[in-house]
Amino acid sequence: MEYIVSACLAGVGCRYDGGHCEIPKIRRLVAEGRALPVCPEQLGGLSTPRIPAEIVGDGGEAVLKEKALVLDKENRDVTSAFIRGAEETWKLARLIGATKAILKERSPSCGVTQICRGEETISGEGVTCFLLRTHGIQVQGME
DSSP: OOEEEEGGGGTOSOSTTSOOOOOHHHHHHHHTTSEEEEOHHHHTTOOSSOOOEEEESSOHHHHHTTSSEEEETTOOBOHHHHHHHHHHHHHHHHHHTOOEEEEESSOTTTSEEEEEETTEEEEEEOHHHHHHHHTTOEEEEEO
């Protein structure tokens, strides 16, 4: 398989709210056997539905280096689940020989996302996005 794709983009109801954001092109890649759909947050042990979360401090790189946190909207630390999900996604990418990833934007796991830094909000990479990219996977984001 050539791709790892965010499962929600393939029509799987795995988003935090239990919904999906299917893109027919992505669903077709899965149906053709060219892509494996994954949800890093589920792979990390989080349920669906779940409380939305965001990166606090800096981006995915800082989370992996334990210099930033992922907190849900009830202020619970879910960092370890996001790290575990990113690592499991990378293992699956290696297992299937994926060289590319198409990931959901505006996700603290998958894509470029909003990061809270005090009173400031910046853009940065999600945890899984950063980990895959640093291992040579070409990452493309989709809304």
